[in-house]
Amino acid sequence: MGRKDTYMQFRKLIGISLFVIAWTIGAFADQVAVDYDHAANFQQVKTYSWSKVHTFNSIWDQRVKDAVDRELARKGWTQVPSGGDVQLVAVEKTSIHQQYDTFYNGFGGWRWGGMGDTTTEINNYKVGTLIVTMFNGNSRQLIWRGTSRSDLSGNPEKNNKKLNKDVDKMFKTFPPRTAS
Template identity: 45%
Template sequence: MKQLALGMLLATMLGGCATSPTVTTDHDPAAQFGSYQTYAWLKKPEANSPLIQQRIVSAVDAKLQARGWRQAAESSADVVLVANVATTQKQSIDTFYNGPAWGGWGWGGMGMGSASTTVRTYDVGTLIVDMFDTKTKQAVWRGTASATVPSSVEKANTLVQAGVDKMFATFPPGSAPAK
């Protein structure tokens, strides 16, 4: 019974990880985010699907516009955005042992058992959004969001939105978290 409860807890925890991307942000402490009011896309992300690309751009646009920024022509923008999407393959290896539990706590017992190893290959997707001050040409902000790429479109859309939400939760730097 304990093993069943532990298995259910582990499955719940892993399931929770799959729906919550890992997000990091960084910024230049000297950047004057209060003076930025306009932005332009210098490079939009190249995703496997043009629909995913549109969703990423729309989500970032919505976050910036909710903070009072306006999209402008590149020549007149305060900040330009560069976004990239990268996918890498990872593997997880799980080995399960079964057999008699002879021998207690020490090395004194012997028994026949078997091991079963499973290798699972999966894709991890990462969205990177960089902001550059157009006057100084210096990077002022970076946000990254990474998660296991789900097989369903609905879950992928949810992950994109969750990643952008977390990425811009405390944007601009020094502001109170968005509600």
Template identity: 40%
Template sequence: MKAFVLAVLATGLVACASSPTVRTDHDPSANFASFKTYSWAQKPQGASPLVVQRIVDGVDARLRARGLTEAPNGDIALVANIANSQRQTLDTFYTGTGMGGWGWRGGWGGGMGMASSTTTVHTYDVGTLVVDMFDSRTKQAVWRGSASGTVPSSTDRVNAAVEAGLDKMFADFPPGSAAAR
């Protein structure tokens, strides 16, 4: 059961199936044009093997689309991590006014009124995927992308969330290449 939850969380990496929160950063001095190959230094862990494979396949496909080739000891070393956490929201609903009575200043019915509130706690999982790229020669970080959002409950939505997160993460990769879309 825990492995299943972690798997779903991992893919929720990308969070909300509709719109994951994605952030990217890069070293402005890195020469991305010089990178022709990449290799996986660390694949994501802690999720379902199927989810991990979808993430790895998704990253591979997006890098290939940008002209990079996977090779042992590539120019770029990839490191991917998955994290998850539980969050809560509180929804409170009020009934009645609590004002009491009729008339001015509660003059005809007393000053007490009936009111009540009901609070519902909603617990949900948030998954985050972080992909780091390092220049294999210098061992310096050159790029980071992260995607996070609410983990969907169905497998189809999880897959859609992974795809949406990776699409947004790699939309402008390599940095400055808006035409790479």
């Protein structure tokens, strides 16, 4: 095999490796989705008030409120104690997910059979889901919903950074441009 063939194989291997790395990073990235009422006129909304925040503890209640308040303040919205143009509700839940990894090894398999072994590992991990919902302050109709889902760690600081990053993604293109 010549130098040129070796170089081409090396380039192909690098390309495949980069694809696998990019795919893996994308597969483990936080999932954020937004949906809204296309008939709602977000350009007229200037104030909001919190209706309810429900997380697994009061510290996270405040962290969720702070993250959403920060993003809405960047958009020029003002929080009022009650009677805002929109009412906000935030709900967070955690769940335990399982990942199964099975490894096969063995040798033989020729004339007299062979030996083999299978090992399965079960990994439990926490997944957090945050849903932020906006309702029209007068009609109580749903007008916007943002949802994020991400793997949680045992480190509260890392989870707080994920929360802020996910809320930032939720409100990146907010307010939506509607036809109204």
